Amino acid sequence: MNFLLDFFSAFIVLVVLSLWYVFFKQYNVSKFFKNIPGPPGIPLLGNALDFKSKTKGVLTAFLNYTNNYGGVVKIQIGPFRKLLLISDYKFIEFVLSSTKIINKSHTYKTMLPWLGTGLLTSEGMKWKKHRRIITPTFHFKILEQFINSFDTATDVMVEKLKKHVGEPTVDIYPFVTLCALDIICETAMGTTINAQSNEESEYVKSVKEMGRIIIERALAPQKNNEFLFRFTKDFQLQRKALNILHKYTNNVIRKRRQELLKEYSSKEMENPADIGIKKKMAFLDLLLQARVDDRPLTNEEIREEVDTFMFEGHDTTASGISFALYSLANNPEVQEKVYEEQLSIFGEEKNPTVIYKNLQEMKYLELVIKEALRLYPSVPFYARETNQEVDMDGVIIPKGVNITVFAYGIHRDPKYFPDPEKFNPDRFDTIDGKLPYAYVPFSAGPRNCIGQKFAMLEMKSTLSKVIRNFKLCPATPHHPLKLVAETVLKSDNGVRLSLLKRV
């Protein structure tokens, strides 16, 4: 009896202490949020029901909140989690340019099992040091060598699309995704997985599986919790997918390290500084040469970075390319200008050998891509968390505040983009460079997208080849997009259009 009483008292003390800890931790945060407008929620769940099933409602809910409550909105998810949704220019500028608000929010934790602490998820000194050594791997001399990989993968896609010429409606998203996956595999790891001809490969399926699990966990409170997640079916599926993904990357790393050592010993490369320029190399090879704190990166550190490129570097460009193709199909006069530009660079040649200079000459196509990323930013929102108190022009933001930058929201603000729903690439002719924090598809500041130049080149390369080969028309029946925020922006009913062969 005594034992039971002791146990019960200990349990009560533990609960009280835990609640006190949560309350104390939340006190400053709650005080900060007190006067910020936001949608009324229901007890315990807050606004969580607005996000309804899985991912469907988040984008619409965020947009409604922004329209109803303005550029700085308080959102409550469950009893304890609050987030600050921002689409206010000054606030976005403050957050993204800050060297203090650098850490990612709690939501990114669901990526850790796959990516570990690669560049996207790492913090503090690790992020700083790795960002410094990875930045040179995006030098244009290195990117230049990837054009051939972009070209070869797009050739495969064009051949596959040719089989659908004349059909009234084709969902191009799956074609583009597999093409982007082939590209990132070859450029990040130097390996060919032939995703386009081998869609059922274990690796491709595992990449898709992890993408799904990451976003579902981020939005469902019971899966987000590490302990409860262990009892779900997805935990087992994640284990299986991670086993395949990590094994693949680890094998590639081991093999490339051995090859590199052999090449060194045969004195093939005399000046390590030239590495990656003289010889075509994948990001992985450059990471194998890199040094941090006067030592090479460990296999695990390299795997984290390569997996991060695999994750961050294919769905994003696939969305960018797909929505740009959709916009061109539905805006024939813009498409005609893009085609004219291609003719002015290559003449009638449909499959010319494309070099870096040609891609730089595609100025109008660049405006088209920018406008597509304004209306359909691949990453519609991203979040930071304060790890210290910060002073924003006299307003103190306490430690522990989740600040979610709503890029999709500010991109549709008529103050910065008049007639925002109109697809008008020419607007970037006049506004480019002005108000940089109103246009943030690649984020901005010290923690912006390190792969944006790579992404731009890939998108130009792929889009230009498709446009040289096909005339794009709207799908029949008419196909309005149903945008949803998954790990990236997608359309729930596909990205449909119709293809005609260019003669």
Ligand code: HEM
């Ligand atoms: C259209 C294509 C792309 C878009 C729109 C895009 C967008 C973004 C955004 C918004 C962020 C910031 C995310 C955050 O703060 O949580 C980011 C970060 C990042 N992106 Fe991209 N991205 C694209 C393509 C790529 C590619 C092709 C790669 C790699 C080859 C890449 C690698 C990364 C990495 C490593 C980070 C983390 C950087 C850091 O935290 O220091 N991205 N990207």
